[in-house]
Amino acid sequence: MSKRRPLVAGNWKMHGLKASVAEFGRIAAGYDAALKAKVDLLVCPPATLMSTLAVAALGTRIGIGGQDCHAKESGAYTGDIAAEMIADTGAVAVILGHSERRADHNETDAMARAKVLAAWRASLTAILCVGETHAERDAFRALDVVRSQLSGSLPDGATAANTVIAYEPVWAIGTGRTPTLGDIEEMHGVIRAELRVRFGDDADDMRLLYGGSVKPENAAEILAVADVDGALVGGASLKADTFLAIARAYL
Numbered sequence: 051m052s053k054r055r056p057l058v059a060g061n062w063k064m065h066g067l068k069a070s071v072a073e074f075g076r077i078a079a080g081y082d083a084a085l086k087a088k089v090d091l092l093v094c095p096p097a098t099l100m101s102t103l104a105v106a107a108l109g110t111r112i113g114i115g116g117q118d119c120h121a122k123e124s125g126a127y128t129g130d131i132a133a134e135m136i137a138d139t140g141a142v143a144v145i146l147g148h149s150e151r152r153a154d155h156n157e158t159d160a161m162a163r164a165k166v167l168a169a170w171r172a173s174l175t176a177i178l179c180v181g182e183t184h185a186e187r188d189a190f191r192a193l194d195v196v197r198s199q200l201s202g203s204l205p206d207g208a209t210a211a212n213t214v215i216a217y218e219p220v221w222a223i224g225t226g227r228t229p230t231l232g233d234i235e236e237m238h239g240v241i242r243a244e245l246r247v248r249f250g251d252d253a254d255d256m257r258l259l260y261g262g263s264v265k266p267e268n269a270a271e272i273l274a275v276a277d278v279d280g281a282l283v284g285g286a287s288l289k290a291d292t293f294l295a296i297a298r299a300y301l
């Protein structure tokens with residue numbers, strides 16, 4: 051029997067100033083005993099807020115995560131952040147291979163793979179994102195694209211403790227559009243099957259998140275889909291009310 055505990059993760063992307071610490075406080079205040087019993091929460095703020103939120107999160111059981119890291123431990127890489135630096139703030143996870151990184155920074159599967167290894171080196175959980183574009187789905191290539199992203203960006207050595215996979219169809223991010231529940235189930239089933247081939251029974255304990263326009267209105271039906279173990283939430287994670295409402299779908 052699977053030991054998967056749901057995870058609702060918020061990706062704040064490039065949103066948030068010092069004033070957002072109060073919003074995090076509202077998330078922490080609303081993460082009550084009933085929610086704590088059912089679902090893990092993770093908040094991934096911009097790098098400028100990571101240390102502050104890691105301190106604010108002490109004692110709340112909410113994890114803090116980064117949104118990207120460099121593959122190297124240190125060096126002359128202006129503007130970059132090492133996984134070790136993320137861990138040093140008190141953060142416990144890092145989002146990697148997000149489609150916005152792939153599109154805006156030309157990140158390849160090989161680069162995402164190197165970053166996953168960096169995250170593990172720093173004892174961070176890697177939240178590895180995969181997902182097809184709309185053109186790829188229209189061309190019936192979505193399953194193959196995601197299989198290929200997984201094989202190219204997920205190194206051997208993945209475990210339920212060090213890795214979370216987030217399926218995020220690129221065309222569903224920030225658009226208000228979502229795949230059908232059947233399409234989400236099919237994709238998550240394929241990802242689980244791929245993980246089983248590589249990692250055996252351990253794959254049954256790995257968490258697979260769905261991401262892309264998750265809101266309070268659609269959370270319950272999406273989170274009830276087989277092999278969906280939580281959500282990676284963008285826009286709706288910026289407000290405590292909507293973020294917590296998504297988590298409450300598990301109550």
Ligand SMILES: O=C[C@H](O)COP(=O)(O)O
Nearest residue numbers: 061223224262263284285
């Ligand atoms: O990482 C989060 C996703 O890109 C989803 O963003 P969204 O919830 O704003 O569609």
